[in-house]
Amino acid sequence: MQHRVVILGGGFGGLYAALALRKAPAEVTLIDRRNFHLFQPLLYQVATGSLSPGDICAPLRSVLSRQKNTRVLLGDVADIDPNARTLSLRDGATYPYDSLIVATGSESFYFGKDQWRVWAPSLKSVEEATTIRHKIFYAFEAAERETDPERRRAWLTFVIVGGGTTGVELAGALGEIAIHTLKHEFRSINPLEARILMVDGAPRLLMAYPEDLAARAEESLLKLRVRVRAGVNVTEVDDDGVTLRFGSGVTERLPAKTVLWAGGVHVAGFGSTLGARTNAPTARSGHIKVAPDLTIPGYPDIFVVGDLATIAGRDGKPLPGVAQVAMQGGAYAARAIVARLKARGGTVSLPPFHYHDRGDIAVIGRAAAVARIFGLHLHGLPAWLVWLFIHLMYLVQFQNRVLVFIQWGFQYLTFSRGARLITGTAPTDSPQLLYPDQRL
Amino acid sequence: MQHRVVILGGGFGGLYAALALRKAPAEVTLIDRRNFHLFQPLLYQVATGSLSPGDICAPLRSVLSRQKNTRVLLGDVADIDPNARTLSLRDGATYPYDSLIVATGSESFYFGKDQWRVWAPSLKSVEEATTIRHKIFYAFEAAERETDPERRRAWLTFVIVGGGTTGVELAGALGEIAIHTLKHEFRSINPLEARILMVDGAPRLLMAYPEDLAARAEESLLKLRVRVRAGVNVTEVDDDGVTLRFGSGVTERLPAKTVLWAGGVHVAGFGSTLGARTNAPTARSGHIKVAPDLTIPGYPDIFVVGDLATIAGRDGKPLPGVAQVAMQGGAYAARAIVARLKARGGTVSLPPFHYHDRGDIAVIGRAAAVARIFGLHLHGLPAWLVWLFIHLMYLVQFQNRVLVFIQWGFQYLTFSRGARLITGTAPTDSPQLLYPDQRL
Numbered sequence: 001m002q003h004r005v006v007i008l009g010g011g012f013g014g015l016y017a018a019l020a021l022r023k024a025p026a027e028v029t030l031i032d033r034r035n036f037h038l039f040q041p042l043l044y045q046v047a048t049g050s051l052s053p054g055d056i057c058a059p060l061r062s063v064l065s066r067q068k069n070t071r072v073l074l075g076d077v078a079d080i081d082p083n084a085r086t087l088s089l090r091d092g093a094t095y096p097y098d099s100l101i102v103a104t105g106s107e108s109f110y111f112g113k114d115q116w117r118v119w120a121p122s123l124k125s126v127e128e129a130t131t132i133r134h135k136i137f138y139a140f141e142a143a144e145r146e147t148d149p150e151r152r153r154a155w156l157t158f159v160i161v162g163g164g165t166t167g168v169e170l171a172g173a174l175g176e177i178a179i180h181t182l183k184h185e186f187r188s189i190n191p192l193e194a195r196i197l198m199v200d201g202a203p204r205l206l207m208a209y210p211e212d213l214a215a216r217a218e219e220s221l222l223k224l225r226v227r228v229r230a231g232v233n234v235t236e237v238d239d240d241g242v243t244l245r246f247g248s249g250v251t252e253r254l255p256a257k258t259v260l261w262a263g264g265v266h267v268a269g270f271g272s273t274l275g276a277r278t279n280a281p282t283a284r285s286g287h288i289k290v291a292p293d294l295t296i297p298g299y300p301d302i303f304v305v306g307d308l309a310t311i312a313g314r315d316g317k318p319l320p321g322v323a324q325v326a327m328q329g330g331a332y333a334a335r336a337i338v339a340r341l342k343a344r345g346g347t348v349s350l351p352p353f354h355y356h357d358r359g360d361i362a363v364i365g366r367a368a369a370v371a372r373i374f375g376l377h378l379h380g381l382p383a384w385l386v387w388l389f390i391h392l393m394y395l396v397q398f399q400n401r402v403l404v405f406i407q408w409g410f411q412y413l414t415f416s417r418g419a420r421l422i423t424g425t426a427p428t429d430s431p432q433l434l435y436p437d438q439r440l
Numbered sequence: 441m442q443h444r445v446v447i448l449g450g451g452f453g454g455l456y457a458a459l460a461l462r463k464a465p466a467e468v469t470l471i472d473r474r475n476f477h478l479f480q481p482l483l484y485q486v487a488t489g490s491l492s493p494g495d496i497c498a499p500l501r502s503v504l505s506r507q508k509n510t511r512v513l514l515g516d517v518a519d520i521d522p523n524a525r526t527l528s529l530r531d532g533a534t535y536p537y538d539s540l541i542v543a544t545g546s547e548s549f550y551f552g553k554d555q556w557r558v559w560a561p562s563l564k565s566v567e568e569a570t571t572i573r574h575k576i577f578y579a580f581e582a583a584e585r586e587t588d589p590e591r592r593r594a595w596l597t598f599v600i601v602g603g604g605t606t607g608v609e610l611a612g613a614l615g616e617i618a619i620h621t622l623k624h625e626f627r628s629i630n631p632l633e634a635r636i637l638m639v640d641g642a643p644r645l646l647m648a649y650p651e652d653l654a655a656r657a658e659e660s661l662l663k664l665r666v667r668v669r670a671g672v673n674v675t676e677v678d679d680d681g682v683t684l685r686f687g688s689g690v691t692e693r694l695p696a697k698t699v700l701w702a703g704g705v706h707v708a709g710f711g712s713t714l715g716a717r718t719n720a721p722t723a724r725s726g727h728i729k730v731a732p733d734l735t736i737p738g739y740p741d742i743f744v745v746g747d748l749a750t751i752a753g754r755d756g757k758p759l760p761g762v763a764q765v766a767m768q769g770g771a772y773a774a775r776a777i778v779a780r781l782k783a784r785g786g787t788v789s790l791p792p793f794h795y796h797d798r799g800d801i802a803v804i805g806r807a808a809a810v811a812r813i814f815g816l817h818l819h820g821l822p823a824w825l826v827w828l829f830i831h832l833m834y835l836v837q838f839q840n841r842v843l844v845f846i847q848w849g850f851q852y853l854t855f856s857r858g859a860r861l862i863t864g865t866a867p868t869d870s871p872q873l874l875y876p877d878q879r880l
Contacts, residue, residue: 035581035862052492054859061625062856071627074581074862093585126863141475141514145533185501187511399850399858403843410839416502418839419494422475422514423566424864 002027003341006087006097008077008270010037010060013103013306013326015396018070019063020334025341028070029095031087035059035074039395041323042404043123044166047132047260048173049181049420050411055403057126058396077104077270082278082299098301099340101333102274105307106265106321109285116237122261123166127424132260134422136174139258140182141422143189154255156194159242161234162262163200164208165362168217170260171198172364175224180415196225197254199232199244206370208320209360213370216379220368265321271308278302283310283318292352294333303336305329311353319355323394328355363387366412442467443781446527446537448517448710450477450500453543453746453766455836458510459503460774465781468510469535471527475499475514479835481763482844483563484606487572487700488613489621489860490851495843497566498836517544517710522718522739538741539780541773542714545747546705546761549725556677562701563606567864572700574862576614579698580622581862583629594695596634599682601674602702603640604648605802608657610700611638612804615664620855636665637694639672639684646810648760649800653810656819660808705761711748718742723750723758732792734773743776745769751793759795763834768795803827806852 003026007014010032021028036057045051060072078090080100087095108122121128121135136158143155160171174196182191198205198221205228206214218228229244236243241256267275267286275282280296281289287310288296294309296302306326313319332353340348359373361383369383378386388408395401411417443466447454450472461468476497485491500512518530520540527535548562561568561575576598583595600611614636622631638645638661645668646654658668669684676683681696707715707726715722720736721729727750728736734749736742746766753759772793780788799813801823809823818826828848835841851857 035577035860052494052859053861053863054492054494057861058858059860061622062858065624072625073585074578075585126861137475138514145513145515182501184505185512397858399847399854399856402846402850403858406842406846407839410842414839416839418498418502418837418843419492420475420499421493421497421566423493 003337004029004096004098005101005337006031006095006099007101007103008032008087009103009105009306010034010072011040011103011105011306011326012323013105013330014101015060015063015330016327017101017103017303017305017330017334018067020331021070021337022067024069024334024338026069026099026337028067029073029097030060030064030070031073031075031077031089031095032060033074033076035061035072037063037396038126039400042391042395043126043129044169044173046126046129046419047123047136047170048177049133049137049417050173051404051407052419053126053130055400055407056395058400063396078273080270080274080277082296082302085301099303099337100301101303101305101330101337102271102308103304103306103326103330104270106271106285106287107268108261109264109266110261111263113237116261119239120161120237120259120261122263123170130424132170133420134424135258135260136177137420137422140186140189140191140194142257143193144186145188150255152189153193153195154241155257156189157241157254157256158194158196158258158260159254159256160196160198160260160262161200161237161242162264163198163202163205163228163230164262165206165360167198167200167262168206168221168362168364170262171196171221171226171228172224172368175221175226176365176415177417179224181417181420183415192225194225195227197227197229197256199229199234201233202230204230206362209362209370210372210377213372213377213379217362217364217370220364220370220379223368224365265307267308274302274304274308280304285310287318293336293350294329294353303333305333313355313357320360322360324358325355329353361387361390443777444469444536444538445541445777446471446535446539447541447543448472448527449543449545449746450474450512451480451543451545451746451766452763453545453770454541455500455503455770456767457541457543457743457745457770457774458507460771461510461777462507464509464774464778466509466539466777468507469513469537470500470504470510471513471515471517471529471535472500473514473516475501475512477503477836478566479840480564481831482835483566483569484609484613486566486569486859487563487576487610488617489573489577489857490613491844491847492859493566493570495840495847496835498840503836518713519710520714520717522736522742525741539743539777540741541743541745541770541777542711542748543744543746543766543770544710546711546725546727547708548701549704549706550701551703553677556701559679560601560677560699560701562703563610570864572610573860574864575698575700576617577860577862580626580629580631580634582697584626585628590695592629593633593635594681595697596629597681597694597696598634598636598698598700599694599696600636600638600700600702601640601677601682602704603638603642603645603668603670604702605646605800607638607640607702608646608661608802608804610702611636611661611666611668612664612808615661615666616805616855617857619664621857621860623855632665634665635667637667637669637696639669639674641673642670644670646802649802649810650812650817653812653817653819657802657804657810660804660810660819663808664805705747707748714742714744714748720744725750727758733776733790734769734793743769743773745773753795753797760800762800764798765795769793801827801830 178194371383618634811823
C-alpha cells in the first residue's frame with residue numbers, strides 16, 4: 001500500500017506542501033474546510049472594495065486537478081489520535097495517515113474578549129472581509145442620511161485596532177477611500193470629514209519593521225489623514241464605539257460605528273486539540289513549538305507548518321506568521337517526507353528547517369509602501385512597485401493575476417473601487433436605518 | 441424651488457430614468473435598498489461560478505457621481521401618501537416629491553408556498569446567487585465524501601423549477617459544470633453522474649420564444665445532459681427533494697439536494713402598498729396596470745416602470761419583464777417629466793409609451809444560444825456571438841466590461857470557472873457534513 005500523506009489546510013503552508021509532493025510516490029489527501037485557497041495578503045483589498053473575493057481565491061480542486069496522486073476533500077477535522085495515526089472529522093468520518101502535515105493556521109485574538117468580535121470584525125476569512133466592506137461603505141451611506149451631527153460623526157469615525165501590516169494596509173486604504181474614491185459622490189457629507197484612527201498598545205506601529213521604515217509608514221499614513229496612536233490600549237468595544245486607555249492611565253470614550261480588528265492571533269480549534277493530544281510544548285498564544293525539522297517532539301510523523309507552529313529563526317526570535325514562512329515550511333515538510341520514503345525505513349538526516357528571509361513589505365496607498373528587502377530599506381514608489389510585483393507573482397492561478405492587474409490599473413487611473421458592494425449583513429447596522437432584505 | 445423627482449429603485453428602470461434626467465432642471469433623488477446597480481441578466485453566471493458579484497454590479501454613486509442634479513440615498517421605502525406626495529422610509533424619514541418614478545421591480549413567486557424558498561433559492565439578488573453557488577459546488581463536494589449510493593445520488597441530482605430564460609441559462613451552466621469544469625477534479629465521483637432536470641408546468645420550455653427556437657434550445661440542453669420535463673408541476677419542495685406531478689396526475693418523489701427556483705414573479709412589498717394607496721388596477725400577480733403614458737390612472741405624477749408595471753404591447757399581450765422594457769420605460773418617464781417641465785404647466789401631449797422590441801435571447805452554453813432578433817431566428821454560434829456582444833455592450837461601467845470579457849475568454853479557453861467559491865451558508869447544508877465556520 002502506498003504511503004498516505006494527509007495535509008490539513010489549503011492555505012500557503014498546506015498548498016505548497018501539496019504542490020511539492022507532486023511527484024512523490026504517495027497518496028496525498030488535502031483536507032480543508034473551504035474549497036479554495038485564499039491569498040490572504042490581498043484580503044484587505046476585498047475588505048476595502050478594490051477586488052472581489054473571486055479574484056484572490058483559487059479553487060483547490062482546480063489548482064491540484066492535474067496532480068494525480070492528490071485528492072482534495074472538504075471537511076473539518078475535529079480530533080486526532082496520534083498513536084493510532086487517525087484523524088476524525090466533525091461529521092464522524094475517520095482518515096488514517098502515515099505522515100501528517102498540519103497547516104490549519106491561527107485565529108484572531110481578542111485579548112480574551114470574544115464578544116468584541118461582533119462589533120469589530122477581523123480580517124481572516126472572505127466572509128469577514130465582505131462584512132468589513134459592508135461596514136465601511138454602509139457607514140458613509142448612513143452618515144449621508146443622518147441629520148444629527150453627533151451621530152453623523154460617529155458614523156464617520158473609523159478605528160483600526162492594531163498597527164501591524166494588516167492595520168496599516170486597512171488604514172491606508174480607508175484614507176484613500178475618504179480622500180479619493182468617494183470624492184464627488186455625496187451631497188450631504190464630505191467624505192473628508194471621516195476620522196481614521198489607528199491604535200496599538202505597542203510603542204510604535206509596524207514593530208516587525210526597522211524604525212526608519214515605521215516612521216516613513218506613519219508619514220505616508222498622515223498624508224492620507226490617518227492618525228496613529230501608539231501606546232494606546234483598547235479596553236472596551238461595543239455597538240457605539242471604543243474606550244481607549246492612554247499610557248498615562250487616562251481613559252477616553254470614542255463614539256465610532258466602525259471598528260476593525262487587526263490585533264494579534266492565537267491558536268484555537270483543532271490546533272489546540274493537536275497540542276493537547278501530543279503533549280506538544282506550546283507558546284502562551286497556543287502556537288506549537290516544533291522541533292528543528294518542523295515535527296512535534298516525539299511524533300516524527302506529524303509536521304506542523306505555517307501559522308500554527310512557532311520556531312526560532314537564526315536570530316533566536318520566533319519566525320513571523322507570514323506567507324513566506326508557511327510556504328517554505330510546507331515545502332520543507334514535503335521534502336522531508338519524500339526523503340524518508342526514498343530511504344525506505346533507513347535513517348534520514350535532513351538538515352533542519354532554515355527560513356530564507358526575503359524581507360517584509362507593507363503597502364499604505366498609491367505609490368506608498370515600506371519594504372525591507374535584500375538588506376535594503378525602501379519606501380515610496382520603489383517599495384510600492386516591489387510590492388505590486390511580488391503580489392502579482394505569488395497570486396495562485398494566471399487568471400487571478402490578470403484580473404487583479406487590470407483592476408489595479410483601473411484603480412490607479414480612476415481612483416475608483418469597482419467591488420465596493422454592500423452585501424450581506426454587518427453586525428452594527430443601525431436598526432433605524434434600513435438595509436437589504438435578508439431572508440436568505 | 442426646483443421640481444423634485446424621486447426615483448425608487450436603481451435597477452434598469454430607475455437607473456436609466458436617472459441617466460435620462462441628466463440635464464433636467466430638477467432635483468433628482470434616487471433611492472435604493474442597495475448601493476449598487478445589479479446587471480441581472482448575468483446573475484446566473486455568478487450563481488454558477490463564472491463571474492464574481494463585483495463584475496456585474498456598479499456602485500450607483502459612482503455611476504451618477506458626475507450628475508450634479510442627482511443624489512443617491514440608501515433607504516427602504518415603506519409607504520406613500522399619493523395625495524400629500526410624500527414617501528416614508530422604513531426608518532421614519534419622509535421625502536416629498538413632485539414627480540415620482542417607481543421602479544422597485546418584482547419578487548420571485550413560489551405559488552404561495554413561501555416556505556419552499558428556504559430549500560429552493562431563486563435568482564433575484566447577489567446574496568441568492570452566492571447561495572446558489574454554494575449549493576451547487578457544495579453538492580459535488582458532499583457527493584465526493586458520501587459513501588451511501590442513494591444519498592450520493594441525491595447530492596448529484598439538480599432540479600431547476602421553471603423553463604424560462606433563467607431556468608434555461610442555469611440548467612445549461614450546470615451541464616457545463618458537470619461535463620467540463622469539474623472534469624479531472626474528483627477522485628470518488630464522476631461529475632458526469634450528475635442528473636440535471638428542468639421542469640415546467642407549461643407545455644414546453646421558453647414559452648416566450650417561437651417554437652422552433654425552443655426546440656433548438658432543448659436540443660442544446662440535451663447535449664449538455666440536461667433533461668427537460670414540460671407539463672410537470674412541482675407539488676412539494678423540502679430538504680430532501682421535490683415531488684413532481686405529471687400531466688397524467690401521477691406523482692413522483694425525486695430525492696435531490698439541490699433545487700433551484702426559476703419560476704414566475706409577483707409584486708409584493710412597496711409595490712403592493714403603492715397599488716393599494718392609489719387604488720391602481722392590478723393584474724392577478726399584483727403588477728400595476730399603468731396608463732399608456734406609464735402613470736397610475738388618476739395620478740399623473742406617479743410613473744411606474746419596469747417589472748412592477750404591466751402594460752400591453754402592440755399585439756395586445758403584456759410586455760415581458762425584461763431589462764429592455766424597463767430601460768425604455770425609465771427613459772420614457774424621464775422624457776415625459778422633462779416635457780412637462782418645459783411646458784411650465786401648459787398642456788403636454790406626449791405620445792404613449794411604445795416598446796421597441798429588439799428581440800429575445802437566451803444562452804445555453806459555449807457557442808449555444810437561441811435568439812429572436814430583427815425578425816430573425818438564430819441559434820448556435822451566431823446567436824451566442826450576438827448574446828456576448830449585447831451583454832458586454834449593456835454592462836454598466838467600462839471596467840466591468842473588461843473584467844467580464846477577460847473571464848469569458850479564460851473560461852472559453854480553459855473551461856475553468858474561477859469564481860466558484862463556497863462562501864456563506866446554504867440552507868440545505870447537511871448537518872452531518874461539516875461546512876465552514878459561520879461565526880460571522
